Amino acid sequence: LRRIFGMGPWIWQQYALLRLESKLRFQDKHAHDFENFDVAKYTRELWDNWVDNPENEEFRRVYYDERLGKATQKVLIQHIMKPFDLVADAANNIGEWDFDSLTFSAYTYCSLFGTGWAIPLTILAIQVALPTLIMYHNRKYVHTNDHFDHPRYDDSWQTQFEMYFYSFTCAVDASASPATDLSREQLQIQELVVQILALLYLVTIVPTSVQLYCSCLGFDDTLFSKIMAIRKSIHGKFYDRFMQRFFYVADLFMNTTYVNILYFINLTNIMQAATPLEAILNALALEYLFQIDEELGSSAWWDPSRRWIRAGSVEIILQNSIERHILKSPALFAEKYNIPVSNLIECCDGDQKLFHNFVQAERDAKDVTFMTRDEILYERCRLLSVEKNNKRAIDNFDKQVTFFGGYPIERSRIAPGKSDHAHGLFNNYRSYRTWSRWASILYLSPVPELDKEIFCGRTSVLRQELEDEVPSFMFGDCPSLTKSSFKVWRMSKDVLTLKSLGKSIMHIMRHRPHPLWVLFEILYQSLSFLCILSLALLPMFILCVIFAGFACLKDPSLVPGNLVVNS
Numbered sequence: 001l002r003r004i005f006g007m008g009p010w011i012w013q014q015y016a017l018l019r020l021e022s023k024l025r026f027q028d029k030h031a032h033d034f035e036n037f038d039v040a041k042y043t044r045e046l047w048d049n050w051v052d053n054p055e056n057e058e059f060r061r062v063y064y065d066e067r068l069g070k071a072t073q074k075v076l077i078q079h080i081m082k083p084f085d086l087v088a089d090a091a092n093n094i095g096e097w098d099f100d101s102l103t104f105s106a107y108t109y110c111s112l113f114g115t116g117w118a119i120p121l122t123i124l125a126i127q128v129a130l131p132t133l134i135m136y137h138n139r140k141y142v143h144t145n146d147h148f149d150h151p152r153y154d155d156s157w158q159t160q161f162e163m164y165f166y167s168f169t170c171a172v173d174a175s176a177s178p179a180t181d182l183s184r185e186q187l188q189i190q191e192l193v194v195q196i197l198a199l200l201y202l203v204t205i206v207p208t209s210v211q212l213y214c215s216c217l218g219f220d221d222t223l224f225s226k227i228m229a230i231r232k233s234i235h236g237k238f239y240d241r242f243m244q245r246f247f248y249v250a251d252l253f254m255n256t257t258y259v260n261i262l263y264f265i266n267l268t269n270i271m272q273a274a275t276p277l278e279a280i281l282n283a284l285a286l287e288y289l290f291q292i293d294e295e296l297g298s299s300a301w302w303d304p305s306r307r308w309i310r311a312g313s314v315e316i317i318l319q320n321s322i323e324r325h326i327l328k329s330p331a332l333f334a335e336k337y338n339i340p341v342s343n344l345i346e347c348c349d350g351d352q353k354l355f356h357n358f359v360q361a362e363r364d365a366k367d368v369t370f371m372t373r374d375e376i377l378y379e380r381c382r383l384l385s386v387e388k389n390n391k392r393a394i395d396n397f398d399k400q401v402t403f404f405g406g407y408p409i410e411r412s413r414i415a416p417g418k419s420d421h422a423h424g425l426f427n428n429y430r431s432y433r434t435w436s437r438w439a440s441i442l443y444l445s446p447v448p449e450l451d452k453e454i455f456c457g458r459t460s461v462l463r464q465e466l467e468d469e470v471p472s473f474m475f476g477d478c479p480s481l482t483k484s485s486f487k488v489w490r491m492s493k494d495v496l497t498l499k500s501l502g503k504s505i506m507h508i509m510r511h512r513p514h515p516l517w518v519l520f521e522i523l524y525q526s527l528s529f530l531c532i533l534s535l536a537l538l539p540m541f542i543l544c545v546i547f548a549g550f551a552c553l554k555d556p557s558l559v560p561g562n563l564v565v566n567s
Contacts, residue, residue: 001076004068007337007445008059009080015438016046017083017322022365022433024426026311026402027395034314034426035307039088043081050442058447065450083321090313097313099306102223106296107254109303110247111231112312113404113425117243123293124250127258130289131265193280195549197270202542205263213256213535214488227313234320236504238512242520249524257527259290260534267545308404311425319428325511327432328356339444347440355438358431370435401427492532501525 002010020043025032051060063073089097106120214220218229231248234240240248266286296302303309326332333354334341348354368376378397385393401424494500504521508514 001079003448004072004450005059005062005076006447008056008443008447009076011337011442011445012047012050013080013083013321014323014327015442016043017318018429018432018438019046020084020087021318021322021426021429024314025399026307026425027400028307030396032399034091034311037091039084039091040081043084047077047080053443055443059443062447062450067450083317086317087314090317091310093310096221096223096226097310098223099309099313103294103298104224104309105251105255105293106302107247107251107293108224108227109297109308109312109404111244111251112227112309112316114241114244114247116404117247119296120247120293123296124254127254127289127292131262131286134265134269191549194270195546197280198267198542198545198549201263201267202539202546206539206542209256209260209263209535209538212259213531216252216255217488217491219488227316230313230316230320234316237320237325238507238517239319239322239324242516245520249520249527253527253531254290254293257531257534260531260538262286262290263538264534264541267541312404315425315428318426322429322432324429324432328353330354337445339441339446343444344441347444348434348437355432355434357434357437360436361431361433364435365433367436370439399427495525495528495532498525500528 020039023032023042024034024037027033030036050056051063062068063076089095093099106123110117110120211220215222215225216228218225218232228251231240235245235248269286270280323336326336330341330344330348330352333339334344344354345352348357351357351360364370366379368379371379381393382397385397403424491500494503501522504525505518508517508521
């Protein structure tokens with residue numbers, strides 16, 4: 001497609017994404033609310049205006065060439081309109097974007113917005129503190145329990161390993177007095193309960209953990225996985241803001257590594273329970289702990305109508321599609337879109353930030369030259385409502401600054417500033433709305449000459465009749481031959497060999513050279529390493545518990561509590 005039409009349509013795509021973001025609102029029942037706004041109609045009007053513009057004559061010559069046919073136009077439009085179609089589907093619960101049937105973690109909300117993190121941060125502290133205290137208690141229990149006071153145990157590492165191994169894999173009745181046949185029978189029953197629970201973990205928890213890991217990486221067909229795939233793309237391109245990045249890492253960690261660690265702790269707890277009933281209750285207690293963030297996200301007061309999660313999904317689709325770093329770098333923009341740097345800087349009046357200029361953006365936002373007839377009417381009504389101090393009219397004609405705040409939901413007006421991130425939902429790219437510069441650059445990209453670069457003297461290379469239906473394999477839209485399982489393995493291998501860390505640090509040093517981002521990436525890669533390690537060790541640990549438990553049942557003298565009795 002780029003060989004045929006040049007890079008002009010992709011420049012237009014960036015322009016249209018910024019235009020769309022400036023239009024959308026989070027204001028229920030408003031005509032421009034993200035659920036009510038007709039995205040397809042608006043973007044198609046922008047496309048037609050761009051194609052029919054008198055300055056775009058060279059592109060029209062290729063676009064309407066009979067040798068390409070309408071089918072090629074259709075494929076180009078389908079490709080260029082993909083992010084806008086995703087926005088429309090996510091905003092209106094269309095197709096696979098059904099938010100009503102799923103529960104999302106509070107961390108997922110914060111990873112989408114980067115705001116509203118007070119309560120989720122408290123929940124995160126609770127979820128980390130409780131297992132830590134339980135592990136500390138277990139450690140104290142192992143060191144203070146008197147069933148290790150036996151001549152059989154000395155200071156050698158073999159006997160120390162045996163001591164700890166059997167203390168965590170054989171049922172121990174710490175409250176037992178001199179053992180009777182009944183107490184031994186209770187120990188054996190408890191050990192049998194432990195084996196049943198361990199077997200249950202092996203056949204249910206291990207596959208679920210692997211599936212959840214794949215889903216969090218975006219290798220699943222669920223809606224949650226699609227959202228995480230977009231977040232992963234934003235994370236990989238370093239397009240996200242700091243708190244977005246923090247809670248994305250927290251969301252990944254709490255859904256993968258944290259869950260596996262809890263199951264490790266849960267197994268040790270149920271193996272040290274005094275009775276079979278206590279073992280089962282311990283198993284159920286920690287099951288709730290890793291679901292607290294999901295329970296918060298499904299609370300009636302958190303996001304009752306699912307508007308916030310839909311708006312957040314629309315926001316990250318825009319965030320993933322708008323190439324922020326390229327739009328403020330003449331060198332990167334020239335490299336990607338094949339326009340000389342000197343021409344770009346000339347169109348931007350010598351500004352080395354290219355499209356990124358808050359003062360120019362504010363000036364262009366009030367310039368009727370860059371408005372449609374409806375936008376001119378809206379601007380006049382806005383000015384009149386401000387002049388008359390009509391608050392209801394201001395709310396209608398002036399775009400409201402809206403933040404996701406958790407509880408209570410915050411909607412507040414703030415003073416304009418130069419930071420893009422200080423302007424709330426659907427308002428994060430105000431500094432890039434320099435329409436005067438866009439008007440100059442939209443038509444600068446060179447258009448290929450079909451006779452020289454495509455057809456080369458031949459009558460046609462696209463001779464097939466494709467007017468009725470465009471095959472899905474045309475122009476790179478075919479499904480990848482690489483299976484998801486292989487992608488997971490390749491990504492895991494890159495993390496374990498530190499290849500992924502090296503690539504990320506090189507990217508940071510090129511685009512965002514700051515020590516904080518380097519440290520944060522090292523933390524993220526370390527947690528990813530720990531996640532893969534925990535996934536590998538969890539089934540091995542469960543198998544050890546099962547086999548050691550059967551050994552305890554077969555030979556009761558292995559149970560440390562019985563060693564004291566035999567002495």
